C-alpha cells in the first residue's frame with residue numbers, strides 16, 4: 370500500500386474509458402447481433418466465400434459497418450484487458466510492460482483489420 | 497444448543513502462521529455470535545482478541561468474517577449460523593491479533609474524502625436550512641458506521657489496496673449529494689482517479705456485506721454519474 374488516503378490525481382481518462390465502455394457496449398450489441406444474423410443465420414457459413422464478400426464490399430455501407438464494429442470491439446476489448454491488468458498487476462515495471470504489449474498487439478490488429486476493410490478491391494463481377 | 501466455534505487465531509509475536517482454535521460451548525439459539533465470543537474469552541481462553549464496543553450494531557467495531565460472510569458479530573444470532581461456526585478476521589486488512597485488524601489505512605482513506613461540510617458562501621445568520629426532500633436525497637449513505645465490511649469484501653480492493661474502497665465513496669456521496677455542501681469540485685477531483693471511483697467494477701459484494709443495508713453500489717454509480725455530469 371502506498372501513501373494511504375491520497376489518491377493521486379489523474380488526467381480524467383478513466384471517466385471517458387468508463388463512458389466509452391457503456392456506449393460501445395450498447396452499439397456493439399446491435400452491430401454484433403446484426404453481424405451474427407447475416408453471417409451465421411441467414412447465410413450459411415458454407416456460402417460465405419470470396420464472391421459473397423466481394424459483393425458486400427462493393428457498397429460502402431458494409432465496409433463502414435465492419436469498420437465501426439472492428440474499432441469498437443477491439444478498443445472495447447483492449448480497455449477491458451487493460452482494466453484487468455491494472456487491477457491485478459501492481460509492480461510498476463510489470464504493469465508497464467504488460468500494458469505496452471497489450472497496446473502493441475491491439476494496434477497491429479487494428480491496423481491489419483482496417484487495411485483489409487479499406488483497401489479490399491472487389492474485382493468486377495464476372496458473368 | 498451446542499455450537500462449535502472455529503476461530504482463526506494468530507498472534508504475530510508467537511505464531512508463524514494463523515491456526516484454528518476450536519471451542520465447544522453451550523448457548524441459546526437467540527444468543528448473538530458476540531455473546532459466544534465473550535463466553536470463550538471470559539471462561540475458556542482469555543487471550544482471544546477481538547474488537548467490540550456498543551454490542552448493538554451501531555459502532556461498527558466487531559465486523560468479521562462469519563461463516564465466510566462479512567458481518568457484525570453483535571448482529572447475527574447463533575440459530576442462523578449452524579452447529580459449526582467459522583470466524584475469521586476481515587480480509588484485506590493486516591491482522592494485529594486474532595480477529596483484530598488494522599483499520600488505519602481504511603480510516604485514512606475515509607478521511608481523504610473530506611467527510612465534513614465544506615462551505616464557501618458567507619455564513620447565514622442562523623442554521624443552513626434544508627428541505628425534507630433534499631435531506632432524503634442522501635439519507636441512505638448517512639447510515640454508514642465505518643465497520644469496513646464493504647471495503648473488505650470488495651474484489652477490486654483485494655486485487656489492489658490503492659483503491660479508496662466503497663466505504664470512502666459512500667461517505668463522499670453523503671456530502672456530494674447534500675444540498676448544503678459546497679465542496680463538490682474538490683471531492684470530485686479526489687474521486688475522478690484510477691484509484692477513486694473508477695476502480696469499482698460493479699461487483700455488488702459491498703451491497704451484500706453492508707450490515708446497515710446501504711445500497712453501496714448504487715451510491716457509487718450515482719457518484720460516477722455526478723462526475724460525468726460535472727465534466728461534460
Ligand code: FES
Nearest residue numbers: 549551553556570
Ligand atoms: S459492537 Fe458495535 S457494532 Fe457490533
